[in-house]
Amino acid sequence: MEIILAKNIGFCFGVKRAMDLVTAHLNKSKEPVYTLGPLIHNPQVMEKLEKENLVCVSKIEQIKKRGKVFIRSHGVPREILTKLKRKKLKIIDATCPYVKRIQHLVNNLAKKNYTIIIFGKRNHPEVEALVSYAQGKAKVIEKVEDLTRQISGANKKIGLVAQTTQATEDFQKIISFFQSPLFQNKEVKIYNTLCPTTKKRQTEAEKIARETDLVFVIGGKNSSNTTRLAEICSRYQRNTFHIETAEEIDLKNFKRKTKIGIITGASTPEWIIKEVVERVKKSILGG
Ligand code: SF4
Structure with a gap:
């Protein structure tokens, strides 16, 4: 046997970074330390951190006092970031650099008027944040089968990105679709944003x-x-x-x-x- x-x-690099940051702040902070949504998607680790005084809230309105607030490794939508800044909370950004890179890509594509195709789970926090950076120009594709329906009405310029944790094999199918003759009259920019x-x-x-x-x-x-x-x-x-x-x-x-x-x-x-x-x-x- x-x-x-x-x-x-x-822990991967992004999670380890978030954990190191939160541990350092919990050890030395006299102010409350919040996280908007679970810092990482592991209930046992979250339970442990909450025992060490990390306060996990699901809405900004639940943050009553001044203090520090963690942006989790998946990132948060732009409007949430703006609200946090208005509340004068000290923001500690633990967004994974791989996720941050996609946010920048999406933001730049949106400025240049591309339709942005995001391959990922619509309700996942990482995708919700990416959609916010696309300024209304994003279409989220959850399954390869959704492609044809979703791309109708797409601009002549299309940018393709994926949620960091999607399956390589599935993303490859989407890439092949956008490389097909169907798109020969469009300008398609493909970014492999899967995390290594x-x-x-x-x-x-x-x-x-x-x-x-x-x-x-x-x-x-x-x-x-x-x-x-x-x-x-x-x-x-x-x-x-x-x-x-x-x-x-x-x-x-x-x-x-x-x-x-x-x-x-x-x-x-x-x-x-x-x-x-x-x-x-x-x-x-x-x-
Ligand atoms: S993008 Fe990759 S390295 Fe970053 S948190 Fe997610 S799995 Fe970890």
């Missing part, structure tokens, strides 16, 4: 899912990149389980499985990974 632990695990960490993890997830008998994908159920990893794994391995903690592991029916893969999302902390590995060892290997 064998456990295959992915090489690319735990996400791409690496997706490639590794596919490999592990193909090589193992069962896969655990650890991460928040509200985490877009973890959900995507679980979707990719389930394409190649029907015994794929998206879990948040070790308590969810039930291997009663899988005692005879010999190779177990463990993959994590970009906001999964080390302590949860260790607990999962230990529990798998105990359940399957009797170690």
Whole structure:
């Protein structure tokens, strides 16, 4: 029996940066420290941070006192940023630089009057923020199948970007669509904005899912990149389980499985990974 632990695990660069920033401020701040929406999409980490006095609110109106407010790694819509500035709150921007880059791209394309196609989940905070930077010129595509309907009425100039955590394979299909003869009379600018960490993890997830008998994908159920990893794994391995903690592991029916893969999302902390590995060892290997 064998456990295959992915090489690319735990916090990604953007999440680590946000966590380092928040920890430093929580340690030294005498004022309240807020985050508008969960700082990262991992409920267990958020619970821990809230115990350390981070105040998570869903609306600006819930911020009563002066203090510091964190912009999470997914970024926030422009109008929210303006409201926060008006409230005279000290803003600590933990937007991941990869996300920031797309915001700038979208903003510049909008200024030059491009129709901006954003491939991503409409209700995800990263996409909501990108839409705000497009100044009414964005069309969000959630599925490849939506393409034809969505691009009707697009400008002669089209800019294509993707939410950082979308699946590489799906984005490639969208790129191919825009490179087809249908667009020969249009000016199409394509930006591959998938985050490099996400791409690496997706490639590794596919490999592990193909090589193992069962896969655990650890991460928040509200985490877009973890959900995507679980979707990719389930394409190649029907015994794929998206879990948040070790308590969810039930291997009663899988005692005879010999190779177990463990993959994590970009906001999964080390302590949860260790607990999962230990529990798998105990359940399957009797170690
Ligand atoms: S997954 Fe990529 S884009 Fe998202 S926070 Fe991490 S490094 Fe940034």
